[in-house]
Amino acid sequence: MANIKYEIKETVGTISENNKGWSKELNxxxxxxxxxxxxxxxxxxxxxxxxxxxxxxxxELIKLKEILNSMDI
Known part of the structure; x- marks a missing residue:
């Protein structure tokens, strides 16, 4: 596998965390x-x-927000 470099510029928010310490995040x-x-x-x-x-x-994030806001949940 290729070496992928990444830098988290901003943590927007954490959506959930499991019992093993992993978290689903928007960054x-x-x-x-x-x-x-x-x-x-x-x-x-x-x-x-x-x-x-x-x-x-x-x-794309703005469009996703529009879709989510239009949902009846």
Whole structure:
């Protein structure tokens, strides 16, 4: 697997945490020294390991917010 470099620029919020100390977080992350994007994924307690996730641009995050706000939940 290729070596992926990342830098968490901002922690937006934690959505949940499991009993093993991993948390699902929304962060603003720069991947491989590129422009930072919003990222939702599971992280180990010290952010040294990560699970699969989804990365969104600001425009995509805005659209997702519109969709979520329109849902009857």
């Amino acid at each position: 603003l992350i720069s991947w491989n020294n590129r422009e930072a994007k919003y990222d939702l994924r599971d992280w180990s307690s010290e952010h040294e390991k990560m699970g699969k996730g989804v990365t969104l641009t600001k425009d």
